[in-house]
Amino acid sequence: MAITVVGSVAYDSIETPAGRRERCLGGAATYFSLAASFFCDVRVIAVVGEDFGPEQEAVFKKRNVDTRGIEHTAGKSFFWEGSYLENLNEAKTHNTELNVFAAFNPQLPDVYRDSEFLFLANIDPVLQRRVREQMPDVKLVAGDTMNYWINDHRPALLEVLKGLDILLINDTETRVLGANKNLVKAAQAVMAMGPRILVVKHGEYGATLFHHSGPKGKSAEHTFRAPALPLEEVVDPTGAGDSFAGGFFGYLASQKELTPGSFRRAMFYGSTMGSFACEQFGTERLQQLSRAEIDERFNLFRELTHLD
Amino acid sequence: MAITVVGSVAYDSIETPAGRRERCLGGAATYFSLAASFFCDVRVIAVVGEDFGPEQEAVFKKRNVDTRGIEHTAGKSFFWEGSYLENLNEAKTHNTELNVFAAFNPQLPDVYRDSEFLFLANIDPVLQRRVREQMPDVKLVAGDTMNYWINDHRPALLEVLKGLDILLINDTETRVLGANKNLVKAAQAVMAMGPRILVVKHGEYGATLFHHSGPKGKSAEHTFRAPALPLEEVVDPTGAGDSFAGGFFGYLASQKELTPGSFRRAMFYGSTMGSFACEQFGTERLQQLSRAEIDERFNLFRELTHLD
Numbered sequence: 306m307a308i309t310v311v312g313s314v315a316y317d318s319i320e321t322p323a324g325r326r327e328r329c330l331g332g333a334a335t336y337f338s339l340a341a342s343f344f345c346d347v348r349v350i351a352v353v354g355e356d357f358g359p360e361q362e363a364v365f366k367k368r369n370v371d372t373r374g375i376e377h378t379a380g381k382s383f384f385w386e387g388s389y390l391e392n393l394n395e396a397k398t399h400n401t402e403l404n405v406f407a408a409f410n411p412q413l414p415d416v417y418r419d420s421e422f423l424f425l426a427n428i429d430p431v432l433q434r435r436v437r438e439q440m441p442d443v444k445l446v447a448g449d450t451m452n453y454w455i456n457d458h459r460p461a462l463l464e465v466l467k468g469l470d471i472l473l474i475n476d477t478e479t480r481v482l483g484a485n486k487n488l489v490k491a492a493q494a495v496m497a498m499g500p501r502i503l504v505v506k507h508g509e510y511g512a513t514l515f516h517h518s519g520p521k522g523k524s525a526e527h528t529f530r531a532p533a534l535p536l537e538e539v540v541d542p543t544g545a546g547d548s549f550a551g552g553f554f555g556y557l558a559s560q561k562e563l564t565p566g567s568f569r570r571a572m573f574y575g576s577t578m579g580s581f582a583c584e585q586f587g588t589e590r591l592q593q594l595s596r597a598e599i600d601e602r603f604n605l606f607r608e609l610t611h612l613d
Numbered sequence: 614m615a616i617t618v619v620g621s622v623a624y625d626s627i628e629t630p631a632g633r634r635e636r637c638l639g640g641a642a643t644y645f646s647l648a649a650s651f652f653c654d655v656r657v658i659a660v661v662g663e664d665f666g667p668e669q670e671a672v673f674k675k676r677n678v679d680t681r682g683i684e685h686t687a688g689k690s691f692f693w694e695g696s697y698l699e700n701l702n703e704a705k706t707h708n709t710e711l712n713v714f715a716a717f718n719p720q721l722p723d724v725y726r727d728s729e730f731l732f733l734a735n736i737d738p739v740l741q742r743r744v745r746e747q748m749p750d751v752k753l754v755a756g757d758t759m760n761y762w763i764n765d766h767r768p769a770l771l772e773v774l775k776g777l778d779i780l781l782i783n784d785t786e787t788r789v790l791g792a793n794k795n796l797v798k799a800a801q802a803v804m805a806m807g808p809r810i811l812v813v814k815h816g817e818y819g820a821t822l823f824h825h826s827g828p829k830g831k832s833a834e835h836t837f838r839a840p841a842l843p844l845e846e847v848v849d850p851t852g853a854g855d856s857f858a859g860g861f862f863g864y865l866a867s868q869k870e871l872t873p874g875s876f877r878r879a880m881f882y883g884s885t886m887g888s889f890a891c892e893q894f895g896t897e898r899l900q901q902l903s904r905a906e907i908d909e910r911f912n913l914f915r916e917l918t919h920l921d
Contacts, residue, residue: 535836538795
């Protein structure tokens with residue numbers, strides 16, 4: 306099956322304790338697409354400027370990602386500059402230039418219309434909603450967001466949440482969106498806004514899947530935790546969350562039937578892809594990855610957490 | 614088999630978002646003993662003042678904990694006052710009174726000498742070492758410490774670490790003791806100081822067991838992660854780490870043979886006991902617990918993390 310993803314395709318300048326990279330290919334839709342491409346067909350909707358050329362296009366093509374929904378326009382691509390010198394778990398943003406994204410009006414190519422899965426990567430909820438409305442009949446819709454939209458664009462975000470099956474965000478975002486310091490209660494509040502499944506990403510501690518259980522359900526019985534891999538060196542955490550989402554949603558899209566077991570394995574594949582993303586700068590590691598390496602690491606995660 | 618534990622038996626005044634309790638029975642050795650008592654025989658070495666009476670003694674007796682090593686002396690018992698109003702993961706200490714602990718010189722009762730397991734709960738490393746030296750032939754020695762000893766009593770602590778098989782501390786303590794921001798590298802540095810196993814407690818994210826693998830080993834292959842239970846309400850996190858240690862070490866002491874599987878299950882029993890400790894103030898929940906409830910929750914942890 307195929308996933309259509311809408312989100313940023315961008316350039317990032319990144320500084321971490323391991324070094325610095327200028328203007329490497331990044332963006333949530335890029336990380337998501339590369340990670341998901343190991344599991345299913347992926348189709349991207351994004352906008353890029355004149356600085357996006359054949360070399361960048363080739364990164365997607367090599368992974369067989371459909372780029373016909375990437376609009377090329379005059380100007381420069383989205384640009385982000387950030388560092389992780391103090392804390393590898395949280396980027397410090399030095400510069401964000403929306404550039405061509407400022408006037409973006411996403412259009413679904415006809416050839417994408419039969420996608421059964423839709424992923425709304427972290428962009429303006431107004432844009433997320435426009436894409437969602439062009440695909441009313443998809444089988445499963447997942448999405449991401451960030452504190453900026455939660456705090457300053459809440460009404461637009463709440464509209465998007467109504468149309469989501471699954472939301473993937475981090476601990477802080479969950480607590481802010483759900484307005485509760487307790488993660489379980491915050492998760493329940495977020496699921497009451499629309500998504501029946503909430504995946505909370507804990508960075509180096511893995512991720513938790515919460516399932517909406519109704520007012521009388523015991524939440525723990527519907528909860529699943531996947532670990533993260535303790536890494537000796539985190540070269541660059543940029544895109545780890547998007548890669549998690551790509552592994553998670555890509556695996557789900559590869560399944561004929563979505564059982565509770567599918568979601569459990571999807572969480573482990575998410576953690577697997579997130580761990581690879583951190584090992585090199587930008588998308589370097591994802592570009593060189595093989596499916597055999599992915600399955601080997603999946604088994605390492607099982608070893609890491611299973612009693613027998 | 615039997616564990617001898619040395620540590621504090623104390624009174625705590627605690628404030629959390631769920632309420633306040635004055636002078637409830639606490640102390641690392643108390644939490645550890647009650648948690649471990651569900652798995653094996655437990656013998657306590659501690660000192661208490663005149664404020665420790667039959668009512669407190671009964672808490673230990675009800676769980677069949679041997680208190681013949683608790684020295685009764687003139688004065689008041691160790692007292693701690695703290696709150697968790699801002700952050701449930703970290704106590705803010707308002708007052709610490711060593712009282713009778715200031716002049717404590719721990720003595721091993723003869724009836725404790727055949728204990729195969731020794732746990733050095735978080736107290737002055739000078740006292741930990743004195744007990745360790747009185748039990749040179751135990752099968753397994755584990756211990757705990759805290760930032761105060763790591764920062765201000767490092768030489769004494771390093772002497773204790775040389776005599777430990779297992780150290781159980783939290784993330785921050787590991788990073789400070791191992792002098793590295795990266796948890797895996799910090800863990801390796803700590804294990805080079807003595808303990809061949811390091812259990813890092815992550816609070817609401819569970820715990821990781823690191824195993825010393827030598828200079829060329831791949832650490833991930835010797836690593837095991839246990840989750841924590843996502844709790845809808847944390848009434849009082851005081852003693853959760855000591856209860857984790859009690860479940861972990863108590864389970865190990867109940868095993869005829871210590872296999873890698875024993876350590877994995879011990880991690881899950883540790884998480885299980887830690888989760889119970891948070892559900893009520895002080896030791897209230899541990900006092901009312903049954904083994905059936907423990908095994909039921911152990912299975913819930915398996916459900917929470919296992920793929921199949």
